[in-house]
Amino acid sequence: MAVGLSNPGILPRVGDPVVVEYDGYRPDYCRHCRIYRPPGTRHCSDCDACILGHDHHCVWIGKCAGEGNIKRFYVFVTSVFAMLVVYLFAILNAHKNMVYPAV
Ligand SMILES: [Zn+2]
Numbered sequence: 001m002a003v004g005l006s007n008p009g010i011l012p013r014v015g016d017p018v019v020v021e022y023d024g025y026r027p028d029y030c031r032h033c034r035i036y037r038p039p040g041t042r043h044c045s046d047c048d049a050c051i052l053g054h055d056h057h058c059v060w061i062g063k064c065a066g067e068g069n070i071k072r073f074y075v076f077v078t079s080v081f082a083m084l085v086v087y088l089f090a091i092l093n094a095h096k097n098m099v100y101p102a103v
């Protein structure tokens, strides 16, 4: 829930493009957002924004996993996996205790 409400690291769009140098590295220009993006930033066409520390666009949370929410995203993935394991054990246990009719 919290990961779906968090900001993944969307870079704000500014009126005039501003070139920011990072230790001699000249950042890429995003023609969609019209900004120069810092290293590790990628444009997501689904979110229509440049995401700082972009990891991937997740269809389950409906937004990107980026620098702003990657820790919450990992907690989300871990909790979903844990729920799946508990669910599978519950199913296996239910089948073990089930009494099947004699044929
Ligand atoms: Zn962009």
Ligand SMILES: [Zn+2]
Pocket (backbone or CB within 6 Å): 044, 045, 046, 047, 048, 056, 057, 058, 063, 064
């Ligand atoms: Zn996205």
